[in-house]
Amino acid sequence: MQTITILGSTGSIGVSTLDVIARHPERYRVFALTAHARVEELAQQCKQFRPQVAVVGSAGAAQALSRLLREQGVATAVEYGPQALCAVASAAACDTVMAAIVGAAGLEPSLAAARAGKKLLLANKEALVMSGQLFMDAVAENHATLLPIDSEHNAIFQCLPQSFARAPEQHGVAKIVLTASGGPFLRREVATLESVTPEEAVAHPNWVMGRKISVDSATMMNKGLEVIEAHWLFGAAADRIEVLIHPQSVIHSMVSYVDGSLLAQLGNPDMRTPIAHALAYPERIASGVGPLDLAKIGQLDFLAPDFQRFPCLKLAYDALEEGGSAAAILNAANEVAVQAFLDRAIGFRMIDQLIHRVMDRLPARAVSGLDDLLEQDREARQLANTCITS
Secondary structure, three states, X not given: OEEEEEEOOOOHHHHHHHHHHHOOOOOEEXXXXXXXXXXXXXXXXXXXXXXXXXXXXXXXXXXXXXXXXXHHOOOOEEEEOHHHHHHHHHOOOOOEEEEOOOOHHHHHHHHHHHHOOOEEEEOOHHHHHHHOHHHHHHHHHOOOEEEEOOHHHHHHHHHOOOOOOOOHHHXXXXXEEEEEOOHHHOOOXXXXXXXXXXXXXXXXXXXXXXXXXXXXXXXXXXXXXXXHHHHHHHOOOHHHEEEEEOOOXXXXXXXXXXXXXXXXXXXXXXXXXXXXXHHHOOOOOOOOOOXXXXXXXXXXXXXXXXXXXXXXXXXXXXXXXXXXXXXHHHHHHHHHHHHHHHOOOOOOOHHHHHHHHXXXXXXXXXXXXXXHHHHHHHHHXXXXXXXXXX
């Protein structure tokens, strides 16, 4: 039986993970659940899954959660803060960690799990985008198992040979093809994007996701971060990673081989599929997702991305090419910009402009350790906030 820590259990990935786990109580047991501030949702999860530990973001949230658990007769221990997140991610009693905290906040606990040699199911793309080689070195040096949860990277993983070792040229891989839905504004007039509201931006046509990642999908920064993530996961250079818009979100990604073969992974757009795949790997288990009916779908469409419509995608490619801390700067500026947009402090088209300004003004540096990385992240956020208020 696997014991599992879920970092970010009240988010969409965390909820889907618990749904899969609940279908297989003979295989999985929850060791720890974490959430930042959704105390009531976390209390309900603790009541159902009875973890040993629950972690929240603040002392106040910890007090509120402890009170709710006492009222429900649940004996789960309650901790709070970043150190507690790292502790449950690296605990000896835990075999597997689902890393599903959104944004840079997920970096340190994900890295702690890697350094503890865990089976790490990575749904937090920002952790790998920010830390790159540092993260992959931690996985290799501590014999951790890293399995991607993003539907695109999980699809690529499924289309690669099992012996694949981050060396595409040694396995006949010509190109990795990341598919993208194009988000809610794929066919909207570019000139009207200035007036996009937060409500429109978070209304994804295919996937049910959190607000931040939904905005990233609308700008296609989400796909840009996935390009960087694919580089680190699979060892592919930027010119071997292609993005292809596929509005139906049925083909989740593809691998092109030098012999002309193109392998694709297909399925209904439901995150329980990649979650179940990673939880049981190398076996297969039921995920709760229904079979794909291609006859009902009828046709599949594809088109190349337009950088005028999606400038954030181009910024991500630029950051990957630049190297060093450029991706961390990109990610930090994007997180600040997206939150400002959701708070109605800036317009939708200001997101990419703000990121571009921060990347221009803050030179990327070589990264020698986590402290360097966090310092660049802090500087980029400070500059982005200054640009918003100036």
